[in-house]
Amino acid sequence: MNNTTNRQITLHHFGSPAEVAQLKRNPVPEPKPGEVLVRSHYAPINPADLNVLEGRYGKLPPLPAVIGNEGGGRVIDVGGDIDTFCTGDQVIYLQRNDCWQDFVLARPEQLLIVPDALDPMAASMLKINPSTAWLLLHHFVDLQPADWIVQNASNSGVGQAVIAIAKAKGWRTVNFVRRDELIAPLSAAGADLVVLDNDAGKATALEAIGNAPVRLALNAVGGDSALRIMSMLAEAGTHVTYGAMGRRPLKIPNSFLIFKGLHVRGLWLSRWLNSAPRAEIENVYSELVQLMLKGKLPQPIDCVFAPEQIVQAIQKASQPRRDGKVLLDFRPTGSEER
Numbered sequence: 441m442n443n444t445t446n447r448q449i450t451l452h453h454f455g456s457p458a459e460v461a462q463l464k465r466n467p468v469p470e471p472k473p474g475e476v477l478v479r480s481h482y483a484p485i486n487p488a489d490l491n492v493l494e495g496r497y498g499k500l501p502p503l504p505a506v507i508g509n510e511g512g513g514r515v516i517d518v519g520g521d522i523d524t525f526c527t528g529d530q531v532i533y534l535q536r537n538d539c540w541q542d543f544v545l546a547r548p549e550q551l552l553i554v555p556d557a558l559d560p561m562a563a564s565m566l567k568i569n570p571s572t573a574w575l576l577l578h579h580f581v582d583l584q585p586a587d588w589i590v591q592n593a594s595n596s597g598v599g600q601a602v603i604a605i606a607k608a609k610g611w612r613t614v615n616f617v618r619r620d621e622l623i624a625p626l627s628a629a630g631a632d633l634v635v636l637d638n639d640a641g642k643a644t645a646l647e648a649i650g651n652a653p654v655r656l657a658l659n660a661v662g663g664d665s666a667l668r669i670m671s672m673l674a675e676a677g678t679h680v681t682y683g684a685m686g687r688r689p690l691k692i693p694n695s696f697l698i699f700k701g702l703h704v705r706g707l708w709l710s711r712w713l714n715s716a717p718r719a720e721i722e723n724v725y726s727e728l729v730q731l732m733l734k735g736k737l738p739q740p741i742d743c744v745f746a747p748e749q750i751v752q753a754i755q756k757a758s759q760p761r762r763d764g765k766v767l768l769d770f771r772p773t774g775s776e777e778r
């Protein structure tokens with residue numbers, strides 16, 4: 441019926457990410473009643489994808505599996521019994537963890553329609569990092585205008601989304617980074633204060649904010665970096681860990697819990713996506729899409745690879761000091777036929 445195959449990035453056993461991800465070609469699926477067929481366009485490689493490949497994530501698929509935690513594309517076929525999607529709709533995959541393939545057969549509740557005006561690269565990165573930043577800023581502390589937030593790994597996808605959303609809402613950010621060269625671009629992007637992630641950087645930050653209380657600390661690193669931002673919290677402040685890039689556990693001084701009354705929390709986007717009412721999820725993404733359309737929520741891209749270059753793509757995504765996300769480009773070529 442067609443001469444097109446479905447390129448899928450598959451995982452057969454856990455291990456070193458660039459060694460265990462494999463490109464396979466399988467037939468293109470056909471939608472049955474109640475299903476939507478989506479043609480993928482772009483998909484980013486996130487730290488969570490690397491963790492899945494390694495077998496070190498909160499939830500792992502039974503193997504073999506097609507992998508990829510987010511991405512987007514366009515609807516190309518709609519099975520019977522569905523009137524909420526049309527051919528041509530731009531969508532992102534919400535409740536799917538097999539996004540690294542040309543064609544995804546999805547149920548309507550696993551997808552979210554996004555405006556045509558949204559750049560497809562930006563759309564492919566909407567599901568995870570912007571919403572994680574939104575939840576970090578809204579679900580733990582009732583932030584007031586001009587409140588200070590402190591975070592580490594501030595140039596990460598989540599970190600830059602925190603800066604952008606906080607700016608849009610009138611909250612101020614202290615941002616710790618590992619590299620001098622990030623201070624100017626993050627400041628230009630709206631960060632109120634950017635300092636190096638060391639004790640001298642903390643001293644600079646404390647001097648700059650004066651006596652203003654810091655009510656929220658956002659941690660994606662762990663170890664000494666997490667302790668540094670936690671130590672800047674005011675009494676009864678909240679520390680939220682959502683990532684562990686440094687692969688070091690939290691060190692929490694007893695006095696922070698006993699005398700300062702700090703709240704130490706965690707966030708996993710998947711838990712929210714699996715439990716929040718659909719209307720709440722749609723409202724959050726709608727707000728994020730509006731910010732993106734106004735150019736107020738940039739998601740920088742380092743480079744783009746074809747699925748055939750999956751090894752190089754994963755090697756690049758595994759490296760530190762990137763200038764943004766590594767994307768996989770699944771867009772159809774002119775010769776594609778179904």
Ligand SMILES: NC(=O)c1ccc[n+]([C@@H]2O[C@H](COP(=O)([O-])OP(=O)(O)OC[C@H]3O[C@@H](n4cnc5c(N)ncnc54)[C@H](OP(=O)(O)O)[C@@H]3O)[C@@H](O)[C@H]2O)c1
Pocket residue numbers: 486487488568569572593594595596597598599618619660661682683684685686687707708709710759760761762764765
């Ligand atoms: N809990 C959730 O639901 C959730 C959702 C989204 C993301 N996350 C987590 O949030 C973290 C950031 O994700 P992302 O996609 O925003 O990241 P990203 O854009 O890929 O950026 C990675 C960041 O980590 C820093 N980094 C890398 N290795 C490090 C190390 N050994 N020590 C300290 N910093 C290091 C990088 O700094 P350089 O640029 O200087 O190398 C960069 O700031 C990840 O741990 C991810 O799994 C969690």
